[in-house]
Amino acid sequence: GDSVTQMEGPVTLSEEAFLTINCTYTATGYPSLFWYVQYPGEGLQLLLKATKADDKGSNKGFEATYRKETTSFHLEKGSVQVSDSAVYFCALSDRAGGYQKVTFGTGTKLQVIP
Amino acid sequence: KAGVTQTPRYLIKTRGQQVTLSCSPISGHRSVSWYQQTPGQGLQFLFEYFSETQRNKGNFPGRFSGRQFSNSRSEMNVSTLELGDSALYLCASSLEAEGTGELFFGEGSRLTVL
Numbered sequence: 229g230d231s232v233t234q235m236e237g238p239v240t241l242s243e244e245a246f247l248t249i250n251c252t253y254t255a256t257g258y259p260s261l262f263w264y265v266q267y268p269g270e271g272l273q274l275l276l277k278a279t280k281a282d283d284k285g286s287n288k289g290f291e292a293t294y295r296k297e298t299t300s301f302h303l304e305k306g307s308v309q310v311s312d313s314a315v316y317f318c319a320l321s322d323r324a325g326g327y328q329k330v331t332f333g334t335g336t337k338l339q340v341i342p
Numbered sequence: 343k344a345g346v347t348q349t350p351r352y353l354i355k356t357r358g359q360q361v362t363l364s365c366s367p368i369s370g371h372r373s374v375s376w377y378q379q380t381p382g383q384g385l386q387f388l389f390e391y392f393s394e395t396q397r398n399k400g401n402f403p404g405r406f407s408g409r410q411f412s413n414s415r416s417e418m419n420v421s422t423l424e425l426g427d428s429a430l431y432l433c434a435s436s437l438e439a440e441g442t443g444e445l446f447f448g449e450g451s452r453l454t455v456l
């Protein structure tokens with residue numbers, strides 16, 4: 229079945245540091261890929277997405293490129309801020325049995341210190 | 343457009359009791375999914391409903407059940423509560439017609455079992 233593997237956290241960075249959170253996936257079809265973010269005390273919200281190979285999703289300075297050859301969708305940001313402290317979830321959506329099925333990674337907690 | 347609304351936001355129950363949580367999806371969204379989030383287990387898929395039918399189910403005991411109404415609103419029920427059921431329960435809706443599987447989450451219902 230489908231699966232998503234993302235790096236263990238927590239990740240602690242100083243403000244303005246470069247961020248990479250690794251995500252790799254296994255899927256039988258041609259999935260869409262997502263990064264969701266969960267700020268403290270809130271539900272998840274979509275950060276960015278990519279629907280086909282070589283697509284780059286971007287939002288709020290975050291970027292991720294859909295790499296089919298390495299089955300990866302790593303999240304990057306050039307300069308993190310304290311406000312980026314949150315839990316980040318990588319996810320895929322694959323059409324199986326005629327409808328979309330979503331699979332989440334375990335989440336990576338990011339803490340940014342001033 | 344109003345987002346996904348979950349009620350109640352917070353509740354406290356004792357072992358052996360039962361609880362019902364409610365989720366109102368975004369208008370026009372026909373798919374509703376439920377997730378349990380705990381610090382130890384991360385984000386766990388409970389079930390997904392579409393047009394009043396359970397389409398997909400996670401690996402939870404029969405004490406966890408759900409339903410969806412004709413207006414797409416959904417409820418989940420947990421009977422004979424155990425301490426381990428303490429968690430944040432998240433509901434997500436999606437616009438099936440979009441086809442990418444993007445999920446829109448509510449802020450969750452935080453259940454504490456004493």
